[in-house]
Amino acid sequence: MARIEQVERDKLTARQQALYDDIMRTRPRGKLSGPFSVWIHRPDIAEPANGLANCFRVSPKLDRRLIELIVLLVCRDATAQYAWSAHFQSRPRGRAERRDHRSHSCTPTSRIRPRRRADRL
Numbered sequence: 001m002a003r004i005e006q007v008e009r010d011k012l013t014a015r016q017q018a019l020y021d022d023i024m025r026t027r028p029r030g031k032l033s034g035p036f037s038v039w040i041h042r043p044d045i046a047e048p049a050n051g052l053a054n055c056f057r058v059s060p061k062l063d064r065r066l067i068e069l070i071v072l073l074v075c076r077d078a079t080a081q082y083a084w085s086a087h088f089q090s091r092p093r094g095r096a097e098r099r100d101h102r103s104h105s106c107t108p109t110s111r112i113r114p115r116r117r118a119d120r121l
Helices: 014-025 043-057 064-076 081-088
Strands: none
Touching: 014 043, 043 081
16 A cells, blocks of 8 residues: 555646646656655645756756766765665666676665764764
8 A cells, every 4th residue: 555645637626737747748657656746735846846857857967877876876865765766776887787686685775874974074
């Protein structure tokens, strides 16, 4: 059971439906997920967040692999497990990582450990 119910477009207000359509134009999953499934209920938050996300999704000035690396670095620094899990599969891979990883028992998110404040200074 999902922690947040799937957003149904026909149950949204006209403003939310327009925002839903705009968000879904640039999302590959075919369903509203992640923070947008919560933010859609507050269009004043979702609209600027979608605009910011589109700066990186639709017409980025940086290489997409570099953007994913930046996202992972921010996730690691903030110990954001959900975002890390969502972006780990699309991470840029080095030569050593291109091998088959099926033999590894460690999941990617189990490698993230909270950092002490002293480590950040």
